[in-house]
Amino acid sequence: MPVQVRVPTPLRGLTGNQAKVTAAGATVREVLEDLDRQFPGLRQNLYDEKGDLRSFINIYLNDEDIRHLSGEGTPVDDGDEVSIMPAIAGG
Numbered sequence: 001m002p003v004q005v006r007v008p009t010p011l012r013g014l015t016g017n018q019a020k021v022t023a024a025g026a027t028v029r030e031v032l033e034d035l036d037r038q039f040p041g042l043r044q045n046l047y048d049e050k051g052d053l054r055s056f057i058n059i060y061l062n063d064e065d066i067r068h069l070s071g072e073g074t075p076v077d078d079g080d081e082v083s084i085m086p087a088i089a090g091g
Contacts, residue, residue: 003031003076006083014039023082028059029072031082046084056087 005023007015015021023038025031036043048054059066060083066074076082 001026001076001078001080003078003080003082005031005035006081006085008084008086010086011042011045011084014042014045026075027072028061028066028074028076028082031076032059032072058085058087059083060085 002022002024005021007019007021012019021035021038023031023034025034032043032046046053046057053059053072059072061069061074061076062080063083066072
């Protein structure tokens with residue numbers, strides 16, 4: 001199922017400077033895997049050495065944090081939007 005993926009500025013160098021790309025998959029995990037197939041190197045920026053999403057990477061499906069859904073196993077539908085958002089700290 002094709003979905004739109006919003007890519008944050010720090011990762012756009014891997015997507016040819018595209019802010020939005022299309023990826024396919026039945027779950028958020030499959031969408032992220034498809035992104036890495038299309039844009040090699042993306043995975044190492046999203047996942048740690050154990051294969052877990054990095055703690056400072058937030059993934060949203062249609063503006064809802066996947067941590068409050070079914071995590072990476074959250075199903076996606078045609079036309080959904082996945083947003084990759086690095087956490088921002090400040091003071």
